[in-house]
Each structure stands twice: as C-alpha cells, then as structure tokens.
Amino acid sequence: MKQPTLKDLAKHLLLSTSTVSRALTNDKNVRRETREQVQEAAQRLGYKPNRVARNLKSGRSYTIGVIVPEMVTPFASSVLEGIQDAIADDGYHVIIAQSGEDPKIERKNLMMMQQALVDGVIISACHQTYNLDLCREFQYNGIPLVFYDRILSGLDAPRVMVNDYTKSMLMMEHLIHLGRKKIVHLQAPDYIYNSVERSRAYRDAHTKFGLNFDPALLVRAGLTFEDGRNAAARLLIAEKSFDAIFAFTDTLAIGAMNYLREKGLRIPQDVAIASFSGTALSTIVHPQLTTVEQPLHEMGVKAANLLLRLIDGVELIENRIVLDATLQYRGSTILPAEERIV
Amino acid sequence: MKQPTLKDLAKHLLLSTSTVSRALTNDKNVRRETREQVQEAAQRLGYKPNRVARNLKSGRSYTIGVIVPEMVTPFASSVLEGIQDAIADDGYHVIIAQSGEDPKIERKNLMMMQQALVDGVIISACHQTYNLDLCREFQYNGIPLVFYDRILSGLDAPRVMVNDYTKSMLMMEHLIHLGRKKIVHLQAPDYIYNSVERSRAYRDAHTKFGLNFDPALLVRAGLTFEDGRNAAARLLIAEKSFDAIFAFTDTLAIGAMNYLREKGLRIPQDVAIASFSGTALSTIVHPQLTTVEQPLHEMGVKAANLLLRLIDGVELIENRIVLDATLQYRGSTILPAEERIV
DNA sequence: GCAGATTTTGGGAACGTTTGCGGGAACGAT
DNA sequence: ATCGTTCCCGCAAACGTTCCCAAAATCTGC
Numbered sequence: 001m002k003q004p005t006l007k008d009l010a011k012h013l014l015l016s017t018s019t020v021s022r023a024l025t026n027d028k029n030v031r032r033e034t035r036e037q038v039q040e041a042a043q044r045l046g047y048k049p050n051r052v053a054r055n056l057k058s059g060r061s062y063t064i065g066v067i068v069p070e071m072v073t074p075f076a077s078s079v080l081e082g083i084q085d086a087i088a089d090d091g092y093h094v095i096i097a098q099s100g101e102d103p104k105i106e107r108k109n110l111m112m113m114q115q116a117l118v119d120g121v122i123i124s125a126c127h128q129t130y131n132l133d134l135c136r137e138f139q140y141n142g143i144p145l146v147f148y149d150r151i152l153s154g155l156d157a158p159r160v161m162v163n164d165y166t167k168s169m170l171m172m173e174h175l176i177h178l179g180r181k182k183i184v185h186l187q188a189p190d191y192i193y194n195s196v197e198r199s200r201a202y203r204d205a206h207t208k209f210g211l212n213f214d215p216a217l218l219v220r221a222g223l224t225f226e227d228g229r230n231a232a233a234r235l236l237i238a239e240k241s242f243d244a245i246f247a248f249t250d251t252l253a254i255g256a257m258n259y260l261r262e263k264g265l266r267i268p269q270d271v272a273i274a275s276f277s278g279t280a281l282s283t284i285v286h287p288q289l290t291t292v293e294q295p296l297h298e299m300g301v302k303a304a305n306l307l308l309r310l311i312d313g314v315e316l317i318e319n320r321i322v323l324d325a326t327l328q329y330r331g332s333t334i335l336p337a338e339e340r341i342v
Numbered sequence: 343m344k345q346p347t348l349k350d351l352a353k354h355l356l357l358s359t360s361t362v363s364r365a366l367t368n369d370k371n372v373r374r375e376t377r378e379q380v381q382e383a384a385q386r387l388g389y390k391p392n393r394v395a396r397n398l399k400s401g402r403s404y405t406i407g408v409i410v411p412e413m414v415t416p417f418a419s420s421v422l423e424g425i426q427d428a429i430a431d432d433g434y435h436v437i438i439a440q441s442g443e444d445p446k447i448e449r450k451n452l453m454m455m456q457q458a459l460v461d462g463v464i465i466s467a468c469h470q471t472y473n474l475d476l477c478r479e480f481q482y483n484g485i486p487l488v489f490y491d492r493i494l495s496g497l498d499a500p501r502v503m504v505n506d507y508t509k510s511m512l513m514m515e516h517l518i519h520l521g522r523k524k525i526v527h528l529q530a531p532d533y534i535y536n537s538v539e540r541s542r543a544y545r546d547a548h549t550k551f552g553l554n555f556d557p558a559l560l561v562r563a564g565l566t567f568e569d570g571r572n573a574a575a576r577l578l579i580a581e582k583s584f585d586a587i588f589a590f591t592d593t594l595a596i597g598a599m600n601y602l603r604e605k606g607l608r609i610p611q612d613v614a615i616a617s618f619s620g621t622a623l624s625t626i627v628h629p630q631l632t633t634v635e636q637p638l639h640e641m642g643v644k645a646a647n648l649l650l651r652l653i654d655g656v657e658l659i660e661n662r663i664v665l666d667a668t669l670q671y672r673g674s675t676i677l678p679a680e681e682r683i684v
Numbered sequence: 685g686c687a688g689a690t691t692t693t694g695g696g697a698a699c700g701t702t703t704g705c706g707g708g709a710a711c712g713a714t
Numbered sequence: 715a716t717c718g719t720t721c722c723c724g725c726a727a728a729c730g731t732t733c734c735c736a737a738a739a740t741c742t743g744c
Contacts, residue, residue, distance in 0.1 A: 281623075
C-alpha cells in the first residue's frame with residue numbers, strides 16, 4: 001500500500017539497491033537484460049523515485065523561486081505561465097511568492113526561498129535598493145538570480161526586459177503625429193526603474209518633436225486602477241486641459257479612461273489614451289487600448305532558460321536580454337474607419 | 343562560505359548534533375542555558391535548517407499541489423493568492439500546474455504532483471470523469487484532495503464552492519424584474535458541473551416566473567472572450583431578438599458585450615448583461631458588469647485550510663463548504679441615476 | 685555520602701537516494 | 715594455466731535531519 005522504494009524493488013528482484021538505481025537511470029554499467037528486468041518491475045510495482053531523497057543527495061531541490069510584486073495581474077500570470085512552460089520538461093518546480101510591492105515582504109520571501117533551498121530565483125523586484133544586500137548574498141552563495149521587468153539597476157545580474165525608452169519614445173511619436181499637443185504622463189514612483197525610463201522618454205520626446213513641456217502634465221500616480229482614476233480626477237479638478245494620456249501601465253490607463261468616460265469625455269476624440277504593457281486587459285476594454293505590447297510569455301520563457309543555464313553552471317555570453325515590444329495601435333487613440341466618417 | 347549544517351554547529355559548540363537539533367526546536371529536554379547558547383550561535387553563524395533533509399526524515403514535503411484549468415485569469419490568480427496566504431505561515435509551499443482545460447494534461451500534472459510527494463492537492467478539475475481513477479488513487483494513498491469551483495460530482499471529496507443554482511436563480515429574477523423577457527443564456531460545455539447547475543437555474547427561472555422558454559436562446563458557448571464574441575455574433579446573424587444575456591462567466595459576458603457594442607447595441611438599454619464570477623474584470627470594463635460575485639480569495643483560503651486539516655489527519659465534520667456569493671448590480675443591467683434621467 | 689530519581693546530553697540508526705570503489709566472473713591473449 | 719581486460723554488480727558511505735535509547739551529569743531525600 002505504501003509507495004515502493006528502491007530497497008523494496010531490490011529485495012523483490014534479488015539485486016542490490018545500487019544496481020537497481022543504476023538500472024533505472026539507464027546506466028550502461030548494468031547489463032541490458034538486467035536493466036530491462038528492473039525497469040519492467042518498476043513499472044509493474046508502480047515505483048516512483050522519491051524526489052526528496054534524490055534532492056537531498058544531489059544537493060539540489062529542483063525548485064526555483066519566483067517573486068513577483070503582485071500575482072493577481074495578467075502581467076504576472078502570463079510571465080509565470082511562460083516560466084512554467086519553460087521548466088516543466090526539466091523536472092523543475094516553481095514556488096511563487098508575491099511581495100505586494102512591499103520590500104519587507106519581498107525580503108521575507110527571499111529568505112523563505114533560501115530556506116526552501118531553491119536552485120535559483122527569478123524576480124521582478126519591487127524596490128530598487130532595499131534588498132540589494134540579500135540579492136548579493138544569493139549570488140555569493142552560488143544561487144543564481146535572474147530579473148525580469150523590474151530590474152535592480154545596481155546589481156550585475158542577468159535580466160530580461162524590453163526597451164522601455166525606445167518604445168515609449170515611439171508611442172509618444174504616435175500621439176504627437178495624431179496631432180496631440182498636451183500629453184499627460186501618468187508615471188509610477190521613482191523607485192521603479194522602468195517608470196524612470198518611460199518618463200525620460202516622455203520628456204525627451206518633447207524636445208525631440210518640438211513640443212512644449214509642461215510639468216503640470218507629468219502626474220505622479222501609483223500602480224492600481226484606483227490610482228489611475230484618482231490621477232484623472234485630479235487632472236479634471238485642476239482644470240488643466242489635455243488631449244492625450246500616456247500611462248505607465250495598462251492598469252493605470254484603464255483606470256483613467258474609465259473615469260474620464262464617466263465624466264462624459266470621449267475616447268479617443270477628446271482624449272487619446274496610450275499605455276505600456278500589453279496585458280490581456282488592453283483588449284477587453286472598450287475601446288481597446290493602444291499600448292506597447294510586451295511579449296510576456298516569452299519573457300517568462302527567456303528568464304527561465306537563462307536561470308536554468310546558470311544553475312547548470314553555463315557561462316553566459318549574453319546575460320542581458322532585451323525583448324522586442326511592439327506597438328499596438330487601437331481604438332483608444334485611433335477611431336475605427338467606420339466611425340471616423342461620422 | 344557554504345551553509346553551515348547541524349554538524350558544523352555541533353562541532354563549533356562542542357555538542358552533539360542531537361542536542362543542537364533539539365535546542366533549535368525548543369525542546370524542553372535541553373537545559374535552557376544550552377538552548378540559548380545554541381540558538382545564539384545558530385543566529386550568528388547564519389544557520390538555516392535544510393528543509394529537504396527535514397522533509398526526507400519526516401516523510402512530508404511540506405508542499406501542496408494546486409491544479410487549475412487556466413492560471414492567466416483573475417479567477418485563478420485570486421484563488422491562488424488566497425491559498426498562498428493561508429499556508430504561508432505553516433511553512434508550506436505551493437506548486438502550481440495548469441491543465442489548459444485538457445484532461446490529459448491534468449492527468450500528467452497529477453502524476454507529477456505524486457512524484458513531487460505533495461502532501462495534498464487542491465484542484466479545480468477540468469473534466470467530470472476523465473481523471474476520477476487517479477483522484478481515487480490519491481485518496482487511497484492517503485494524499486488528501488480538495489476541490490474548489492470545478493468539482494468532480496462523482497467523488498466524495500471535500501470541496502469549496504458557491505451555490506450556483508440559487509444565485510443564478512436570483513440573477514435571473516433580477517433580469518426578469520427589470521422587464522426583460524427574452525433572455526439569452528451563454529452556457530459552457532456540459533462536462534463542467536457548474537455550467538449545468540447555472541443553466542438549470544436559467545430554465546427553472548422561466549417556469550418559476552412564468553416566462554416562455556425558447557431553446558434558441560440557450561446558446562452553447564465555450565469559456566473564452568472569443569467564445570463570447572462568437573456566440574454574440576451567431577445570435578445577431580440568426581436575427582433572433584433578445585433583450586438580455588445571462589452568461590456563465592465574466593469572460594464570456596465581456597466578449598459578448600464588446601461585440602454587441604461594436605455592432606451599435608447599447609448596454610444595458612438594448613441588451614442587459616449579467617454574468618457569474620465576479621472577477622476583477624467585471625469592474626474594469628465599461629459599463630461595469632452586473633455579476634454574481636464569488637469570494638475568490640476566501641475560496642482559496644478555505645480550500646487551503648481544509649486541506650491542511652486533512653493533512654494533519656483531522657476528521658472533518660463538514661467537508662462541503664458552500665460560500666455565499668453576492669449579487670452585484672452594476673451598469674451592464676442598470677443605468678446609473680444621472681443617465682436614467684435622460 | 686549514597687541509592688534512586690530526574691534532568692541533560694550523546695550515540696547511532698533511519699529516511700531513500702546516488703556514487704566511488706572494489707570484487708568477482710567471463711573472456712581473450714599470452 | 716596465468717595474466718590483464720572488460721563487464722556487471724554489491725558494499726558502504728554520504729546528503730542533513732530527527733528521534734529512540736542509553737549514558738552521563740545533576741539533583742533529591744535520607
């Protein structure tokens with residue numbers, strides 16, 4: 001009734017556990033006949049190797065840790081899915097933790113991962129500096145770290161990201177070519193590296209395309225729908241006129257868009273809205289969101305592959321992968337043909 | 343440079359590993375003075391117990407498996423979050439697998455979990471019967487199984503769900519009280535138990551409230567946005583007139599809603615839309631979705647707690663938890679006050 | 685001071701694997 | 715017949731814990 005072990009198998013076959021063990025890993029040092037016998041018996045008795053024991057022996061856990069700021073987002077779950085897909089075949093497991101944007105919880109998670117003896121960690125960090133020391137300790141202890149999206153700029157660690165600056169610049173160009181002149185930027189806190197990059201592009205676009213930069217249009221928002229709504233509300237209250245919004249993320253953009261529509265503004269006629277991320281959310285809202293679409297699934301796959309190679313001790317030539325994000329022009333900035341006639 | 347082990351600690355303190363081990367678990371069989379000494383040294387040398395070794399010894403893995411049909415959904419991730427929250431303090435880890443609605447992959451996942459020596463499994467099954475045998479095997483081997491949302495009706499296993507029938511009936515009542523007479527139901531395949539329950543309520547509502555039941559309004563859809571769009575498209579093509587939709591899930595509802603709006607129909611004036619699930623999606627679309635809101639986070643917490651108790655061998659009095667879903671009346675069925683005046 | 689009770693500690697097996705090392709059998713070559 | 719290979723296989727240690735059992739140290743009451 002209990003799961004049979006190697007010993008049970010050995011006893012049953014009148015062999016030693018060593019031979020059985022070797023036979024099951026197809027070691028050529030075992031006679032073919034015996035090997036087949038063992039494998040057949042293992043199959044018949046329903047033998048399943050005990051991973052825990054194997055892990056103890058090998059000093060690995062065949063587990064990798066993933067830390068995300070927030071997992072109930074299409075962003076995180078798409079990446080997670082990519083990671084899962086990439087490692088499933090190699091017999092690895094994933095344990096997932098979320099920091100909830102709180103560096104202290106992130107720290108707790110990291111330490112938990114350490115205890116769980118993960119072979120490596122994939123992390124989308126929630127704060128630039130807070131856990132730098134711990135991350136260094138991981139590296140020092142030979143536990144590879146791979147970053148994605150939210151990187152730690154102060155650490156020389158492998159990373160997978162998109163080119164925030166370039167693509168944001170393209171998006172600004174899009175808005176400006178549409179004739180928009182007073183473009184709001186909803187940015188996230190400065191401890192998020194990507195936000196700094198995207199808003200740098202926002203500012204540079206002004207000089208590059210000869211637009212007047214108005215600091216009042218640079219709005220500090222947070223990361224949630226509510227933050228998006230609130231930012232929009234503040235803009236309306238300030239009675240600052242604007243004809244476009246470039247938001248740090250889809251979430252922020254949608255929050256703002258919903259609020260503006262409730263207040264009777266038309267999207268995109270009155271205000272064009274563009275964002276960054278390209279999560280599934282961008283296509284389920286109406287109008288659909290013009291956004292910089294990041295290859296999220298691929299991001300997960302790439303990060304996982306990077307990590308697996310690091311775990312195997314492969315020396316990486318290129319440890320900074322920049323994925324190509326693509327601009328999706330949709331209804332939140334461009335009217336569909338049939339409506340444009342009206 | 344390597345993580346210190348019990349032995350290292352013992353050597354350093356001139357004690358035996360046994361004593362050190364006991365001291366660290368606060369065993370009263372160790373002199374208090376020694377205990378403190380050991381704990382202080384452990385702290386100082388940065389000792390972290392090796393979970394793998396501990397697991398091997400204890401025969402547990404302190405890991406639970408979770409299998410969901412699809413993880414890139416607000417539904418799944420909310421529940422997962424609940425599960426994480428519930429088990430984090432008990433030192434458990436979660437490994438997650440998704441079946442992608444494919445019973446064969448679900449089977450592979452289950453077997454993977456078995457190998458990973460999970461202490462228990464939480465599962466939202468993707469098919470009624472396909473993996474019944476394997477589930478029985480888990481139970482037989484003493485690995486507890488807990489279901490949520492998508493249960494297997496043929497198995498006597500603990501489960502956490504909401505009352506699909508009652509709440510669907512209430513939702514139908516809502517639509518009917520609004521004066522809607524030709525209500526479409528978008529249902530999912532019959533191998534999904536919840537769908538059967540919800541459409542049962544749909545039909546029963548007709549007789550209960552004296553409405554004429556028209557089989558043509560009972561539409562077989564799938565589970566995705568696209569399925570929702572397609573279903574809506576088919577309805578328009580068939581030129582079947584209808585004034586409301588009750589959809590199996592938010593996803594389906596939003597798909598249909600978007601399509602109808604693109605075709606110039608007004609929500610809710612022309613078609614009222616109600617759904618079931620209450621994921622975050624229902625509030626980010628415009629108009630917001632009237633839906634039966636399930637306590638997703640709580641569902642995860644409850645399922646996890648149930649499982650933990652089962653793992654600890656607690657005999658459960660009540661192993662069928664029915665959570666209370668609440669109807670959220672929103673813009674997709676009711677016009678906001680200001681617009682109603684117009 | 686001493687027997688016995690009690691507290692505190694150590695020895696060592698065990699969990700299920702993997703793996704280096706060495707032994708024995710079979711075989712061909714001298 | 716002897717030696718050296720090659721091929722299979724078993725022994726036993728190890729991974730880092732936990733825990734039973736017994737040994738040592740300390741504490742009772744006389």
